[in-house]
Amino acid sequence: MVPKAEIHCHIEGAASPALIMTQARKYGVDTSDFLRDGAYHWTDFTSFLAAYDAAASLFRSEEDYALLAEDYLTSLAREGAIYSEILISPDHAERAGLSRIAYTNALGEGIARAQAATGITGRIVVTGVRHFGAAAVEDAARFAVACGHPLVTGFGMAGDERFGNVRDFAPAFDIAREAGLGLTVHAGEFGGWESVEAALNHIRPARIGHGVRAIENPDLVRRLADEGTVLEVCPVSNIVLKVFPDFARHPLPALVEAGCRVTLNSDDPPHFHTSIGNEYEVAQEVFGFDDAALAAFTRTAIEAAFIDAATRAALLEAMGDKTVAQ
Template sequence: MTQNLPKAEIHCHIEGAAPPALALSQAERYGVDMSGFLRDGVYIWRDFSEFLVAYDAVAALFRTEADYALLTQTYLDELSAIGTIYSEIIVSPDHGDRIGLGADAYLAGICDGIAAAKERSGIEARIIVTGERHFGPERVIAAAEYAARAKNPLVTGFNMAGEERMGRVADYARAFDIARDAGLGLTIHAGEVCGAFSVTDALDLVKPARIGHGVRAIEDDALVARLAELGTVLEVCPGSNIALSVFADFDSHPLKRLKAAGVKVCINSDDPPFFSTSLAREYDIASTVIRMSDAEINSMTRTALEAAFVDDATKAALLARFDREIGDQAVSMT
């Protein structure tokens, strides 16, 4: 088991991290009937389209700056309790506008939650602004423009998530140009619902440092070799992939094969309670089901930290902390 291993996560959607108990509390607070989406402490959906609807229903339960501070701190406290030293949270200011809270207040609440969690446990966290693909190129471009002008030190990256089958990557390329020009790190969801071609499109048109998921690259040997050569990091979320039937089971999941082929990979939880998982479970699955050694798992955590969208000083401090904890673990086992 991996409970004593230091951990890091660079792919988790903040609304998708809402524990069912917290969602139920919020629903009771606002008088919302969630019986169609939440039953017996479990989120209910059947396929990717229904998952997006359920996700939006849960997201709608967080309406104020304080709500988002609570949600963010709750998740980061959960992470720190299992030994996580770094987290990147995927957020959508566009969602803040849609619910009437406003992007600035939405972001401020998340920042307050990050600050509170860091004060409690020392966990370091950053924010990845995302554009939601299924709302069209103009909204994704607007999200990039917002991230670029925010000048918020916690906003360090830009992403595009949502319905992968909507439009072409080329339709959204301008958003990534805006984010790149603003100095933000780039990552993009690809190779999850859609096949290897979507990863190729992302590499050709966006040139990201990282790809969210990217696991269907395994369908193309030449693409796997290209990813390894480029050093592009895949933010892999095994539990999510199985829940969404991207792969039939963990035995067929390509995490270990991708790593063996020289692709940089790391472990993440995506929208954990929606997929009956957690970051702790993802690490345990890598160990006990996918059968990766502690050394292999530690190398993936190091990959996440090396790929973190943070300044050089913060990255050096995180890596030093990671190495120190690995060293302490080795001493305790002798």
């Protein structure tokens, strides 16, 4: 089994149907509107967001969130993953009636439990929600810097890429950058290639969440390759959400051929009927990448991870050991 790593997954969107059913029984909630026959059910982007929010609403306590992170990272480890970064949103904490720090501490506890049980290493990327406005994103950045949790090592921005001007969000990223957090931002999914260019110009992140629409501008693709900006590509998500009509027109192979630094990720896996293992299988069986290429995706993810040098070296060493042991 090729070792795997994932650096783009929204933790509330990673809740398995089985876990959601457990939570629904706990709180006496009817899930038939969005969960049927043991799987999420939605028909378009609007209903996807509704299903996402409905599932997220079933996590209401610190133990709920600890269980969520533990369950997800443990599932990753079963598929051969050695590293995970989860994207978290303080806004979810407030909706659940928890403080931001209680929410973050609970997710950190879940990561620690999964590591103790399986050996998987995990970190946390705090995200602001773009369509909530620049002030809200800056507030999220200030929390990421001030929370002091040792597993919070990155800051990012998710939400509707079509909302606002990227330059308005630059101050939030400056706050995170000055504090030494790694930076990533969603762009080039629904916002087109222009959103990737704007992110590079105004935010200067180490990584771009998705970034696949950059393929529409050859000059931008060359810039990404030249600057070494890492793309957090989520192939199955892109097809399910109709960013591209089918895998034949997905730009993953073209981006790799152009020299871009690419990783494989699952985004909101159970909602898209995928997993990190499935993403690697798709890369191999649909796109034709061999084991060496798959291992290169993992190596890129670890090299781009928001971790200290000692942790990175240990993961790369572990990856080598696992690869040799196959």
